[in-house]
Amino acid sequence: MAPETTADESGIDARTLAGTPVGGPDGSAACDTCNRRLSDGQRRADAPDTDADTVVVYATRARQSDTWALRWVSCESCGSPGGDDALESGEAVAKATLGYDARIGAFALEDVRDIEVSS
Numbered sequence: 739m740a741p742e743t744t745a746d747e748s749g750i751d752a753r754t755l756a757g758t759p760v761g762g763p764d765g766s767a768a769c770d771t772c773n774r775r776l777s778d779g780q781r782r783a784d785a786p787d788t789d790a791d792t793v794v795v796y797a798t799r800a801r802q803s804d805t806w807a808l809r810w811v812s813c814e815s816c817g818s819p820g821g822d823d824a825l826e827s828g829e830a831v832a833k834a835t836l837g838y839d840a841r842i843g844a845f846a847l848e849d850v851r852d853i854e855v856s857s
């Protein structure tokens with residue numbers, strides 16, 4: 739296995755991605771791979787016992803910048819858009835839970851974890 743850059747060295751960590759908006763207004767979001775509806779489990783259309791969805795996010799960093807942009811959001815069953823391919827420079831994948839951010843009126847990433855990154 740190639741040595742992985744740590745999240746610290748690459749400038750990405752859970753705080754970088756936490757709060758990143760996902761989907762459209764009023765909590766509408768879909769898996770970018772299979773188009774399944776994603777939810778925090780609290781939307782009107784959700785069954786009462788629906789759990790917040792775990793999502794897999796793919797982010798890239800602009801060249802010579804510390805800014806990470808969200809490029810892809812998948813449901814947990816679809817997983818990372820690149821499958822098991824090794825990450826290329828400036829790419830990161832992470833897991834997160836979908837939460838509703840009332841301030842922006844949309845879903846946002848919460849509990850970001852399992853960040854894999856290649857600088």
Ligand SMILES: [Zn+2]
Pocket residue numbers: 769770771772773774812813814815816817
């Ligand atoms: Zn999916």
